[in-house]
Amino acid sequence: MPERIFNFSPGPGTLPYSVLQEAAADIVNFKNTGIGLIELSHRSKAFMAVAEETETLIRELMGIPSNYKVLFLQGGASSQFFMVPMNLLKSDQQATYLNTGVWAKKAIKEAKLFGRIEVAYSSEAITYKRVPRDDEYTVAPDSQYLYFVTNNTIYGTQFPTMPNKDAMLIADMSSDILSRPVDVSKFGLIFAGAQKNMGPAGVTVVIIRDDLLDRVGDQVPTMLKYKTHAEKDSMFNTPPCFAIYCVGRVMHWLKQMGGAAAIEKINRDKAALLYEAIDSIDLYRGHAEKESRSLMNVTFNLPTPELEAQFIREATAVGLDGLKGHRSVGGCRASIYNAFPKEGVEKLVAFMADFAKKNG
Numbered sequence: 368m369p370e371r372i373f374n375f376s377p378g379p380g381t382l383p384y385s386v387l388q389e390a391a392a393d394i395v396n397f398k399n400t401g402i403g404l405i406e407l408s409h410r411s412k413a414f415m416a417v418a419e420e421t422e423t424l425i426r427e428l429m430g431i432p433s434n435y436k437v438l439f440l441q442g443g444a445s446s447q448f449f450m451v452p453m454n455l456l457k458s459d460q461q462a463t464y465l466n467t468g469v470w471a472k473k474a475i476k477e478a479k480l481f482g483r484i485e486v487a488y489s490s491e492a493i494t495y496k497r498v499p500r501d502d503e504y505t506v507a508p509d510s511q512y513l514y515f516v517t518n519n520t521i522y523g524t525q526f527p528t529m530p531n532k533d534a535m536l537i538a539d540m541s542s543d544i545l546s547r548p549v550d551v552s553k554f555g556l557i558f559a560g561a562q563k564n565m566g567p568a569g570v571t572v573v574i575i576r577d578d579l580l581d582r583v584g585d586q587v588p589t590m591l592k593y594k595t596h597a598e599k600d601s602m603f604n605t606p607p608c609f610a611i612y613c614v615g616r617v618m619h620w621l622k623q624m625g626g627a628a629a630i631e632k633i634n635r636d637k638a639a640l641l642y643e644a645i646d647s648i649d650l651y652r653g654h655a656e657k658e659s660r661s662l663m664n665v666t667f668n669l670p671t672p673e674l675e676a677q678f679i680r681e682a683t684a685v686g687l688d689g690l691k692g693h694r695s696v697g698g699c700r701a702s703i704y705n706a707f708p709k710e711g712v713e714k715l716v717a718f719m720a721d722f723a724k725k726n727g
């Protein structure tokens with residue numbers, strides 16, 4: 368077994384190898400303290416410094432204005448589907464949602480428990496193969512926020528630019544946070560499960576404008592109020608220490624890579640190689656419409672499910688792992704997050720050409 372193969376997994380996804388090595392050493396003996404990283408008290412000076420550094424790096428890399436809080440929460444990105452409306456919406460108030468995939472649809476289902484939800488756009492009938500342009504939907508003037516998913520992990524679609532609407536934006540950025548620069552000041556709240564582009568599973572990063580913290584009603588349980596965690600710097604209870612540490616190391620790596628703008632160039636480059644193969648080789652068909660194509664998750668089909676299974680099997684055999692599409696859509700999906708190396712994309716493209724020659 369080789370030490371490292373190319374891992375196209377959609378999540379948890381590939382992390383920088385240097386981060387894995389650092390974490391492996393720190394787990395056993397954190398910075399020569401004689402205590403393993405995952406044994407450290409979350410109130411210790413050593414861990415408080417880790418959490419602080421992680422937050423500082425996220426702020427720096429995303430250019431987060433000072434009137435925003437950065438929270439480290441648990442419960443996965445999926446818990447944000449209900450925490451957002453639970454904290455920000457009253458039952459007689461309206462919010463607008465864009466239904467661009469399963470993660471959006473799940474968020475809509477939860478939001479309906481808390482307020483009046485207007486689904487202003489849906490691509491469900493066309494298997495979510497595109498995201499809307501601004502002129503394809505409207506946001507009611509009294510809508511409290513416009514909720515959308517920046518990158519639809521399962522379908523391989525991504526908003527090429529953020530919606531330009533007269534509304535407070537709220538985004539699930541789980542699968543493309545920090546893959547490109549974003550103007551945080553346009554958002555009321557951004558959240559992301561770390562396990563795709565920021566670190567391991569176990570922590571969800573929430574970035575929230577501080578004036579929104581007080582919107583929450585009295586009936587909301589303490590642990591489910593953003594305000595609770597904001598007031599205690601995410602230390603109201605034991606935070607996911609190891610995941611926060613890893614996110615910090617990934618942020619450090621990203622900073623060394625040149626930050627969000629630099630990684631976007633690399634991401635564009637990687638994705639272009641794959642889309643070019645899909646467009647130029649007859650055996651492959653992209654799932655997403657061109658204008659909606661994701662730089663993070665590249666989805667494609669072969670003529671039959673049998674050929675797809677063979678493709679995935681043979682790719683796995685040569686060290687190209689995790690290419691099976693999500694069970695709800697089938698086909699193939701190459702997830703090429705920030706830390707996924709370009710050499711892996713080049714190897715996949717070569718494999719695709721070779722496979723087409725033999726089976727086309």
Ligand SMILES: *Cc1c(COP(=O)(O)O)cnc(C)c1O
Nearest residue numbers: 443444445470520539541542560
């Ligand atoms: C993976 C994913 C989720 C779900 O994340 P969990 O942490 O497993 O709850 C939500 N939204 C998007 C866009 C995702 O890619």
